[in-house]
Amino acid sequence: MQSVEKRSRVARVRLGNSDLSVRPIGLGLMGMSQFYGSADPDASVATIRDAIEWGVDFLDTSDYYGAGSATPGHPVPGFGHNEGLLGRALKGRRERVVLATKFSARPTPEGTSVFDGSPGYVKAACEASLRRLGTDWIDLYYYHRLDPRVPVEDTVGAMAELVAEGKVRALGLSEVDSEVLRRAAAVHPISALQSEYSLWERGIEAEVLPQCRRLGITLVPYSPLGRGMLAGGFRRGAAFGIDDFRSTLPKFQGENFEHNMRLVDALREFCASRQHTPGQVALAWLLAQPHDIVPIPGARRMARVRENSEATSVPLSADDVAYLAGIFDPAQVKGGRYGALNVARTDSES
Incomplete structure (x- = not known):
């Protein structure tokens, strides 16, 4: 197993089946638009710009971020909001980053959204994102x-046409199972798979990760810090507001939350004699896996961006990696990833 100490000496990681390369830890921007309470747009733009100056060069957004379900008293910014933030931040800086965005959630006149993988929508969504x-x-x-x-x-075929037109450089999929990965890669090389993966969410280890390895696909884990849980900042009895997505997630509710906090306590104990935070160790554990992995932790403040990026220098032995995996053995983590509706929409779990 590759140690983080060895991995940290790798200045860049190639995204599989492409000529793109990035630093080992990127930045997820979703929380700058919604899902974890309100955020200040100007402060978000400043954080993105500061992150680029710090050296972060892999930025992840989606046309959907900003358009999720509203809650009473907490309206959402709207479809495309997150891409607009990133567009503002990138002025004069575009050549310095690898920019990743996503499509498929199409807004409806009723204010909801439906998944649309039709070839015509692929091209329309891309044009809108570019703008x-x-x-x-x-x-x-x-x-x-x-x-x-x-x-x-059919969907990947339309995406491949965007590559041929020079509008897109590489293709990725999100939250699909191993068979869908195989079928997609038979149409056009797939460079990245984005799925949830962390110390406390390891459902893709049995089939999806081995398929990525066979097909030369880089894994880009979202929520690599367990939606903040593995950063070690929560305490027992923590409450999440109705505008915070975590209030709907089984892992963060009631007895599940209290039980999972005990696992995080064990992570804190592991870090107590080290000069690294729980979040840094959790990211270092990902980097130590025997796969090409580029996590994209979210952050709104520059201090957190710096802390996360410094996880590349955290030394973990093979014994450390195994010990941490044991603390968060999947059988010990309580609660599913999502409610029933969202799981039904997540092919890697259905």
Whole structure:
């Protein structure tokens, strides 16, 4: 197993089946638009710009971020909001980053959204994203969630045409199972798979990760810090507001939350004699896995961006990696990833 000490000496990681390379830890921007309470747009733009100056060069967004369900008294910014933030931040800086965005959630006149993988929508969504981002090309374009009405071959075929036109450099998928990965890769090389993966969420280890390895696909884990849980900042009895997505997640509710906090306590104890935070160790554990992995932790403040990026220098032995995996053995983590509706829409779990 590759140690983090060895991995940290790798200045860049190539995204599989492409000529793109990035630093080992990127930045997820979703929380700058919604899902974890309100955020200040100007402060978010400043954080993105500061992160680029710090050296973060892999930025992840989606046309959907900003358009999720509203809650009473907490309206959402709207479809494309997150891409607009990134477009503002990238002025004069576009050449310095690998930009990843996603499509498939199409807004409806009723104010909701449906998944649309039709070839015509693929191209329309890409054009809209290019306008919001203020760029002529997207480095990594993800199919965000599968449309069950459209064969994945048709969707990826339309995405491949965007590559041929020079509007997209590489293709990715999000939250699909190993068979869908195989079918997609038979149409066009797939460079990245974005799925949830962390110390406390390891459902893709049995089938999806081995398929990524066979097909040369880089894994880009979202929520690599367990939606903040593994950063070690929560305490027992913590409450999440109705505008915070975690209030709907089984892992963060009631007895599940209290039980999972005991696992995080064990992570804190592991870090107590080290000069690294729980979040840094959790990211270092990902980097130590025997796969090509580029996590994209979210952050709103520059201090957190710096802390996360410094996880590349955390030394973990093979014994450390195994010990941490044991603390968060999947049988010990209580609660599923999502409620029933969202699990049904997540192909890697269905």
